[in-house]
Amino acid sequence: MRENPVSPESPDGDWNIQKARATYNIDRWGAGYFDIDDDGHVVARPLQEKGAAVDVTDVIDEAKARGLKLPLLIRFQDILRHRVQALNEAFRASIAEFHFKGSYRGVFPIKVNQLREVVEEILDAGRPYNFGLEVGSKPELYIGMALQDQPGSLIICNGYKDVAFIKLALQGIKLGKKVIMVVEKLEELRQIILVSKQVGVEPMIGIRARLLSKGAGKWAESGGENAKFGLSTAELLAATSLLQKENLTHCFKLLHFHIGSQVPDILTVKRAVQEAGRFYAKLHKMGFPIEFVDVGGGLGVDYDGSRSAFDSSTNYSLQEYTNDVVYYLGDVCNAEKVPHPDIISESGRALVAHHSLLIVDVFGSIDKTPPGLELQYGLGGEGENHLVKELLYIRDNLGRLNKLEGYHDALERKEDAHQMFTLGMLELPEKAKIETLYWEICEKVVASFKGQSYVPEEIRKLEDSLGHQYLCNFSVFQSLLDHWALGQLFPIMPISRLNERPTQEGTLVDITCDSDGQINKFVDLPGVRDTLPMHELKPSGEGHEAYHLGFFLMGAYQDIMGDLHNLFGRVNEVHVFLEPDEPAGYYVEEVIEGNTIIQCLSAVQYDELELKRQMKAQVDAAIKSDRLKPNEAMRLLDDYERGLKDYTYLTF
Numbered sequence: 330m331r332e333n334p335v336s337p338e339s340p341d342g343d344w345n346i347q348k349a350r351a352t353y354n355i356d357r358w359g360a361g362y363f364d365i366d367d368d369g370h371v372v373a374r375p376l377q378e379k380g381a382a383v384d385v386t387d388v389i390d391e392a393k394a395r396g397l398k399l400p401l402l403i404r405f406q407d408i409l410r411h412r413v414q415a416l417n418e419a420f421r422a423s424i425a426e427f428h429f430k431g432s433y434r435g436v437f438p439i440k441v442n443q444l445r446e447v448v449e450e451i452l453d454a455g456r457p458y459n460f461g462l463e464v465g466s467k468p469e470l471y472i473g474m475a476l477q478d479q480p481g482s483l484i485i486c487n488g489y490k491d492v493a494f495i496k497l498a499l500q501g502i503k504l505g506k507k508v509i510m511v512v513e514k515l516e517e518l519r520q521i522i523l524v525s526k527q528v529g530v531e532p533m534i535g536i537r538a539r540l541l542s543k544g545a546g547k548w549a550e551s552g553g554e555n556a557k558f559g560l561s562t563a564e565l566l567a568a569t570s571l572l573q574k575e576n577l578t579h580c581f582k583l584l585h586f587h588i589g590s591q592v593p594d595i596l597t598v599k600r601a602v603q604e605a606g607r608f609y610a611k612l613h614k615m616g617f618p619i620e621f622v623d624v625g626g627g628l629g630v631d632y633d634g635s636r637s638a639f640d641s642s643t644n645y646s647l648q649e650y651t652n653d654v655v656y657y658l659g660d661v662c663n664a665e666k667v668p669h670p671d672i673i674s675e676s677g678r679a680l681v682a683h684h685s686l687l688i689v690d691v692f693g694s695i696d697k698t699p700p701g702l703e704l705q706y707g708l709g710g711e712g713e714n715h716l717v718k719e720l721l722y723i724r725d726n727l728g729r730l731n732k733l734e735g736y737h738d739a740l741e742r743k744e745d746a747h748q749m750f751t752l753g754m755l756e757l758p759e760k761a762k763i764e765t766l767y768w769e770i771c772e773k774v775v776a777s778f779k780g781q782s783y784v785p786e787e788i789r790k791l792e793d794s795l796g797h798q799y800l801c802n803f804s805v806f807q808s809l810l811d812h813w814a815l816g817q818l819f820p821i822m823p824i825s826r827l828n829e830r831p832t833q834e835g836t837l838v839d840i841t842c843d844s845d846g847q848i849n850k851f852v853d854l855p856g857v858r859d860t861l862p863m864h865e866l867k868p869s870g871e872g873h874e875a876y877h878l879g880f881f882l883m884g885a886y887q888d889i890m891g892d893l894h895n896l897f898g899r900v901n902e903v904h905v906f907l908e909p910d911e912p913a914g915y916y917v918e919e920v921i922e923g924n925t926i927i928q929c930l931s932a933v934q935y936d937e938l939e940l941k942r943q944m945k946a947q948v949d950a951a952i953k954s955d956r957l958k959p960n961e962a963m964r965l966l967d968d969y970e971r972g973l974k975d976y977t978y979l980t981f
């Protein structure tokens with residue numbers, strides 16, 4: 330809703346940085362990596378309180394100075410390193426506290442973010458911890474084979490496998506790597522045994538058990554007895570019989586389970602670990618010297634800061650998660666009197682979500698009562714349609730009327746006008762006046778309920794419908810696919826002007842020609858809010874002063890899963906490293922330019938040379954028919970060819 334805007338020159342004594350933090354929950358979902366400085370700018374703290382703060386607006390200015398346009402993805406590589414260290418140190422602390430006899434060997438699931446710089450940074454940070462990789466396809470295994478270059482380095486192979494996949498994994502064993510193929514179905518085990526005999530290499534085998542325990546939230550169905558992957562108890566026994574028959578019991582190295590991504594409730598983890606621990610213990614007693622228990626993924630990220638069992642949150646900390654995994658697995662092993670295994674986890678989301686931030690520019694808004702519309706009314710409604718007269722009376726006398734009744738009367742007049750227009754009984758000027766007056770009345774009604782202890786439900790809905798639609802230069806389908814497909818919430822907020830009170834509520838719409846290209850659900854502590862607090866756009870010259878929004882915790886899946894709806898491609902990105910010797914405390918280590926128009930066209934089988942040839946043929950024909958002069962025609966052709974190299978997003 331519109332209120333009197335607060336300018337930086339006349340600060341609102343009732344607004345401060347702490348209120349800005351609370352409004353956007355940044356001090357909760359930010360996990361210590363993001364904050365607001367005294368100038369009202371969002372800052373990144375890649376090492377949390379132990380390192381320097383990076384002003385995000387400075388990074389944007391640096392990117393623009395290098396010729397990059399928005400939307401822009403900023404990667405804070407030091408956050409990746411910090412997350413790897415935090416995960417490993419948390420497991421080490423739990424192992425020490427509960428006197429667990431095994432060790433921790435984490436792996437990063439490449440599917441969560443396949444970008445080379447991300448994978449290499451994680452492996453480099455994880456080298457002191459013998460950190461490994463998890464792959465789920467042949468292309469990902471090719472990555473793992475090349476990047477895991479040390480003897481004994483760990484690669485977990487999940488997903489369905491063909492002969493070529495199995496052969497490549499066995500070649501990794503020949504090279505001295507610890508490449509463990511996780512059996513997803515019984516037929517796969519038979520094929521692994523057959524191919525290993527042909528190649529002459531003993532396989533390292535893991536088996537995924539299909540637990541009855543399953544997760545909660547949006548990805549719950551990836552676990553449980555109806556899961557896509559894994560062996561039932563009967564199939565597990567058949568697999569062990571086959572291994573015994575083939576004298577390969579010593580090749581059964583790992584027991585695996587997975588209860589789903591983004592597990593919000595720690596009780597789910599407790600139950601699953603206890604169940605899997607029993608499987609491990611019983612198998613060990615049957616003579617299978619299993620070395621590893623792989624607890625899969627599921628370690629969640631608190632996207633909304635509520636620290637609850639809500640889908641986009643978690644009701645546990647990293648340390649609580651590692652404590653429960655270590656404690657309950659050790660407890661079962663002690664009760665069953667079997668050795669403690671080494672623990673593997675595939676915590677991809679928790680490692681990479683925080684490190685990347687998408688910046689988009691807001692280039693306009695769609696308002697119910699746009700400023701600058703000067704509709705002229707007759708004095709006292711003289712000469713106006715009777716509906717216009719009645720709405721003018723309600724608007725001008727609302728202060729002494731019952732507000733809810735005034736709103737109901739205005740709504741009735743608006744609906745009457747719609748019927749009259751449909752029947753041809755109302756002209757466009759009258760329709761425009763009626764709609765404008767209706768929304769002006771609605772704004773006054775909603776404003777009258779501000780601060781009241783009780784606000785009727787219909788007024789709350791009316792307030793949402795009055796929210797502005799902010800036009801943002803990005804594609805939901807390319808950059809925020811999980812929001813569109815699954816309703817996943819991501820923290821979103823302005824990255825500057827946070828020392829000013831946000832005076833408007835709005836939703837976000839992207840630049841695709843699709844009605845689904847919008848964001849109208851935002852993180853909030855009590856639940857989910859339908860609008861985002863934002864600032865009024867400031868005029869500047871022919872347009873408005875730059876206003877940027879940040880989309881946070883974007884590092885997991887969003888970077889790789891985007892599609893080419895409307896042929897909007899990958900966005901520009903910069904990689905930021907902390908550096909104390911630099912004046913700003915950081916430097917931009919790498920720039921990766923987003924897709925050009927021709928790159929996106931090539932992805933859908935358009936050839937650059939053929940497009941140019943077809944355009945040239947049309948230009949030549951236009952010259953011959955005197956529709957274009959030769960110089961004009963050549964400029965048109967040059968513009969077309971040069972434009973093929975442009976960024977796919979809008980340029981302002």
